Amino acid sequence: MVMRINLDCNSCCRKMRRNILNMKEIEKHLIEKQQNRVSICGRFKPSDVAIKLRKKMNRRVEILEIEELTTHYEAQHEHSIINHYKY
Template sequence: MDGQICCMVMRVNLDCNSCCRKMRRNILNMKEIEKHLIEKQQNRVSVCGRFKPADVAIKLRKKMNRRVEILEIEELPVHYEAEQEAPIVNHYKYY
Protein backbone atom coordinates (compact mmCIF):
# COMPACT_ATOMS: atom_id res chain seq x y z
CA MET A 1 0.00 0.00 0.00
CA ASP A 2 2.96 2.33 0.58
CA GLY A 3 3.79 2.25 -3.13
CA GLN A 4 0.28 3.28 -4.21
CA ILE A 5 -1.27 6.70 -4.12
CA CYS A 6 -4.35 6.81 -1.95
CA CYS A 7 -7.09 9.45 -1.74
CA MET A 8 -9.31 9.49 1.33
CA VAL A 9 -12.35 11.55 2.33
CA MET A 10 -13.09 11.93 6.04
CA ARG A 11 -15.81 13.58 8.09
CA VAL A 12 -14.52 15.66 10.99
CA ASN A 13 -16.59 18.10 13.03
CA LEU A 14 -14.99 21.49 12.23
CA ASP A 15 -16.85 24.09 14.29
CA CYS A 16 -14.86 27.24 13.73
CA ASN A 17 -11.98 28.77 11.80
CA SER A 18 -9.47 27.87 14.49
CA CYS A 19 -10.46 24.19 14.12
CA CYS A 20 -9.76 24.46 10.38
CA ARG A 21 -6.39 26.10 11.04
CA LYS A 22 -5.47 23.38 13.53
CA MET A 23 -6.51 20.67 11.03
CA ARG A 24 -4.46 22.30 8.24
CA ARG A 25 -1.42 22.60 10.52
CA ASN A 26 -1.66 18.92 11.49
CA ILE A 27 -2.06 17.81 7.86
CA LEU A 28 0.89 19.91 6.69
CA ASN A 29 3.09 18.33 9.37
CA MET A 30 2.39 14.83 7.99
CA LYS A 31 5.02 14.16 5.34
CA GLU A 32 3.10 11.32 3.68
CA ILE A 33 0.21 13.62 2.64
CA GLU A 34 0.84 15.40 -0.67
CA LYS A 35 -2.49 17.18 -1.30
CA HIS A 36 -5.37 18.15 0.95
CA LEU A 37 -8.72 19.92 0.80
CA ILE A 38 -10.68 21.11 3.84
CA GLU A 39 -14.38 21.84 3.34
CA LYS A 40 -15.63 23.54 6.50
CA GLN A 41 -19.30 23.82 5.47
CA GLN A 42 -19.61 20.09 4.71
CA ASN A 43 -17.28 19.02 7.57
CA ARG A 44 -15.14 17.09 5.09
CA VAL A 45 -11.41 16.68 4.76
CA SER A 46 -9.87 15.10 1.65
CA VAL A 47 -6.23 14.00 1.56
CA CYS A 48 -4.08 12.35 -1.11
CA GLY A 49 -0.66 10.78 -0.83
CA ARG A 50 1.23 7.60 -0.07
CA PHE A 51 -0.15 6.46 3.27
CA LYS A 52 -2.28 3.89 5.05
CA PRO A 53 -5.75 5.40 5.56
CA ALA A 54 -6.24 3.99 9.06
CA ASP A 55 -2.91 5.43 10.25
CA VAL A 56 -3.74 8.95 9.04
CA ALA A 57 -7.23 8.82 10.57
CA ILE A 58 -5.82 7.68 13.93
CA LYS A 59 -3.15 10.42 13.91
CA LEU A 60 -5.71 13.12 13.15
CA ARG A 61 -8.07 11.78 15.80
CA LYS A 62 -5.37 11.96 18.45
CA LYS A 63 -4.10 15.39 17.46
CA MET A 64 -7.53 17.01 16.95
CA ASN A 65 -9.22 15.20 19.85
CA ARG A 66 -12.31 14.72 17.64
CA ARG A 67 -14.06 11.80 16.02
CA VAL A 68 -12.81 11.06 12.49
CA GLU A 69 -15.08 9.08 10.19
CA ILE A 70 -13.67 7.68 6.93
CA LEU A 71 -16.24 8.18 4.17
CA GLU A 72 -14.38 7.07 1.05
CA ILE A 73 -11.02 5.56 0.12
CA GLU A 74 -9.75 5.46 -3.45
CA GLU A 75 -6.52 3.77 -4.47
CA LEU A 76 -4.96 5.14 -7.64
CA PRO A 77 -2.54 3.19 -9.83
CA VAL A 78 1.13 4.16 -9.79
CA HIS A 79 1.14 5.43 -13.39
CA TYR A 80 -1.58 7.96 -12.45
CA GLU A 81 1.05 10.15 -10.79
CA ALA A 82 3.11 10.41 -13.97
CA GLU A 83 0.06 11.58 -15.92
CA GLN A 84 -0.81 14.26 -13.37
CA GLU A 85 2.73 15.56 -12.94
CA ALA A 86 3.45 16.05 -16.65
CA PRO A 87 5.13 19.41 -17.24
CA ILE A 88 3.10 22.10 -18.94
CA VAL A 89 4.99 23.73 -21.78
CA ASN A 90 3.97 27.18 -22.94
CA HIS A 91 4.68 27.99 -26.55
CA TYR A 92 4.40 31.73 -26.15
CA LYS A 93 7.05 34.01 -27.52
CA TYR A 94 7.80 37.18 -25.64
CA TYR A 95 9.29 40.02 -27.68
Protein backbone atom coordinates in the same frame (compact mmCIF):
# COMPACT_ATOMS: atom_id res chain seq x y z
CA MET B 1 -9.30 9.36 1.25
CA VAL B 2 -12.29 11.41 2.35
CA MET B 3 -13.01 11.87 6.07
CA ARG B 4 -15.72 13.55 8.07
CA ILE B 5 -14.60 15.54 11.11
CA ASN B 6 -16.45 18.24 12.98
CA LEU B 7 -14.83 21.59 12.13
CA ASP B 8 -16.74 24.22 14.11
CA CYS B 9 -14.69 27.35 13.63
CA ASN B 10 -11.82 28.86 11.68
CA SER B 11 -9.32 27.94 14.39
CA CYS B 12 -10.34 24.26 14.03
CA CYS B 13 -9.66 24.50 10.29
CA ARG B 14 -6.26 26.11 10.92
CA LYS B 15 -5.38 23.41 13.44
CA MET B 16 -6.44 20.70 10.96
CA ARG B 17 -4.40 22.28 8.16
CA ARG B 18 -1.33 22.56 10.41
CA ASN B 19 -1.62 18.90 11.44
CA ILE B 20 -2.03 17.75 7.84
CA LEU B 21 0.95 19.81 6.64
CA ASN B 22 3.13 18.24 9.37
CA MET B 23 2.40 14.73 8.03
CA LYS B 24 5.04 13.94 5.41
CA GLU B 25 3.07 11.13 3.77
CA ILE B 26 0.23 13.46 2.68
CA GLU B 27 0.83 15.17 -0.68
CA LYS B 28 -2.44 17.07 -1.30
CA HIS B 29 -5.36 18.06 0.90
CA LEU B 30 -8.70 19.83 0.68
CA ILE B 31 -10.64 21.03 3.72
CA GLU B 32 -14.35 21.68 3.19
CA LYS B 33 -15.57 23.48 6.32
CA GLN B 34 -19.24 23.71 5.34
CA GLN B 35 -19.56 19.95 4.69
CA ASN B 36 -17.18 18.99 7.56
CA ARG B 37 -15.08 16.99 5.08
CA VAL B 38 -11.35 16.61 4.63
CA SER B 39 -9.93 15.03 1.46
CA ILE B 40 -6.30 13.95 1.39
CA CYS B 41 -4.03 12.28 -1.19
CA GLY B 42 -0.70 10.58 -0.74
CA ARG B 43 1.00 7.31 0.13
CA PHE B 44 -0.30 6.35 3.56
CA LYS B 45 -2.31 3.82 5.52
CA PRO B 46 -5.81 5.33 5.96
CA SER B 47 -6.33 3.97 9.47
CA ASP B 48 -2.98 5.37 10.67
CA VAL B 49 -3.75 8.87 9.37
CA ALA B 50 -7.26 8.79 10.89
CA ILE B 51 -5.88 7.75 14.28
CA LYS B 52 -3.20 10.46 14.19
CA LEU B 53 -5.74 13.16 13.34
CA ARG B 54 -8.13 11.91 16.02
CA LYS B 55 -5.42 12.17 18.66
CA LYS B 56 -4.17 15.57 17.49
CA MET B 57 -7.61 17.15 17.00
CA ASN B 58 -9.31 15.38 19.93
CA ARG B 59 -12.38 14.84 17.72
CA ARG B 60 -14.10 11.86 16.17
CA VAL B 61 -12.89 11.05 12.64
CA GLU B 62 -15.09 9.08 10.26
CA ILE B 63 -13.61 7.64 7.05
CA LEU B 64 -16.17 8.12 4.27
CA GLU B 65 -14.31 6.95 1.18
CA ILE B 66 -10.98 5.37 0.34
CA GLU B 67 -9.83 5.37 -3.27
CA GLU B 68 -6.59 3.85 -4.44
CA LEU B 69 -5.04 5.74 -7.32
CA THR B 70 -2.45 4.35 -9.69
CA THR B 71 0.08 6.64 -11.25
CA HIS B 72 0.15 7.18 -14.98
CA TYR B 73 3.35 5.13 -15.30
CA GLU B 74 1.89 2.13 -13.41
CA ALA B 75 -1.31 2.20 -15.45
CA GLN B 76 0.67 2.40 -18.69
CA HIS B 77 2.96 -0.44 -17.60
CA GLU B 78 0.00 -2.68 -16.73
CA HIS B 79 -1.60 -1.88 -20.07
CA SER B 80 1.56 -2.82 -21.99
CA ILE B 81 1.82 -6.12 -20.13
CA ILE B 82 -1.78 -6.98 -20.97
CA ASN B 83 -1.21 -6.18 -24.63
CA HIS B 84 2.03 -8.13 -24.69
CA TYR B 85 0.36 -11.41 -23.73
CA LYS B 86 -2.69 -10.92 -25.95
CA TYR B 87 -2.89 -13.52 -28.77
